[in-house]
Amino acid sequence: MADPLVRFEGVRKTYGAGGPAAVQSLDLDIARGELLTLLGPSGSGKTTTLMMLAGFEMPTQGRILLEGRDIAHTAPHKRGIGVVFQSYALFPHMSVAENVAFPLSVRGIPRAEREERVRKALAMVRLEGFADRRPQQLSGGQQQRVALARAMVFEPPIVLLDEPLGALDKALREEMQLEIRHLHQRLGITMMYVTHDQAEALTLSDRIAVFEGGRIRQCADPRRLYDRPADAFVAGFVGENNLLPGTIEARDSEDCTIRLACGPVVTAQAVDCGARGESCLVAIRPERVAVSGVTASDLGEGALPAILQEAIFLGDHVRLRLSVGDGGEILAKRPAGVGTLPEPGGPAAIAWPGGAAFAFRPPPARV
Structure with missing residues (x-):
């Protein structure tokens, strides 16, 4: 990135002498006008960053x-960053108006200009008629809008948002x-969102x-992260994935032939995997798995025999759990009302398009 607004260069953060690093060797650029999200489990370093x-x-x-500074x-208070x-x-x-005006007051902005900026900030978050209310008179979503207006009213170069919607219910959060x-x-x-x-x-x-x-x-970007995860951790953390253990039987620069631990042999893209004979994980998104009712003799090329264990109706889609081979299990999703399914306990065939499966090294064991 040629001219980033923010740049982290080799940043490390440890707590206490000899303690573990909360953030390790961080190099990260944030472009002007970008909304960059830091995503990860608790303790991963995102909030510390x-x-x-x-x-x-x-x-x-x-x-x-x-x-550049x-x-x-x-x-x-000397960084001029909204939080x-x-x-x-x-x-x-x-x-509400006094809360939003507070960053302007401490910066010595004249009263007339403060009032105009507060008016614009409240209009920006659709709270024009709430200037005289107190925070306790507002809903959680309205309070969050006030906090947003206050963070942006003094026109900072970047606004940081630390899990700002965590206290809201699902509908309001969305x-x-x-x-x-x-x-x-x-x-x-420009925003950084955790x-x-x-x-x-x-x-x-x-x-x-x-x-x-x-x-x-x-x-x-979100599409690449979802469609082309870089390793097994990203594949398992972002969205839902089947992660099936197996052993590499053959590979070239692009693809692997893998014998799954449950028995079947499949082909997957070699994203981050080892050599022949090494263990790996095969990742397939549930929505990429096609399921049909079939007898063993009717299986098409590339399809695997399976048994449908259960089908759970979830409104807009059906979640399917299937057993494969010797103790293997695969989840699939399909839109509700599309096609027919075998009865639970009945035989099925599963398949996925070429390029939908990825092979990764297993993540290192945690000590």
Whole structure:
């Protein structure tokens, strides 16, 4: 990235002498106008990364550049960065307008300009008629909008959002995801967003950086991350995947022939796997698995015999669990009302398109 707004260069963060690293050798650029999401499980380093950019944590080593200036040891209030927390952090004794105006007041912005900026900020988050209310008079979604307006009212170069929707119910959370996405698209604000929710990351992001063990495992746009995961961790963490253990019987630069531990032989793209004779995991998305009722003699080329164990109706789709070979199990999804299925306990055939399966090295065992 030629001229990033933010750049992390070799950033590392440890707690205590000789303690484990919360963030390890982090190199990451954020483009101007980008919405970058840091995604990962608890303890993966994503929130620590955000806190180091905000100034609430200091890196143990490395540089953090904002518009080309090293801010790694600059006080938080001198960085000019907007931050939105999960708890909203609104002042209960202040009105909505006073909360939004607070960053302008501490910067010495004249009153007339403050009032105009607050008016525009509240209109931006659709709270024009709420200026005189107190936070406790607002719903959770309205409080989150106030926190967003306050973070953006002083026109910071970047806004950081640390799991801002975690306290909301599912319906409101999904509504706010789209609102943040549309706000970003309309205003072109640079944002760094932290979440452990894969669906939220896919909905919001221009790019997603997947964290695990203090490192970025993959950073890509949502479509590439979902369709072309870089390793077994990303394949298993982003969305739902069948991860089937097996052994490589043959491979070239592009494909592997793999004997699954449950018996069948399949072909998969060689993304991050070893040599012949080594163990691997085969990843196939459930929605790519086609299922049909069939007898063993009717199997087409490339199809595997299976037994349908259960079919669970989930409204817009049916979730299928099938046994394969000697103790293997595969999940499949199909749109509700499309085609017919065998009865549970009956024979089936499963297949997937070429290029839908990927072969990865098994992740190292955790000690």
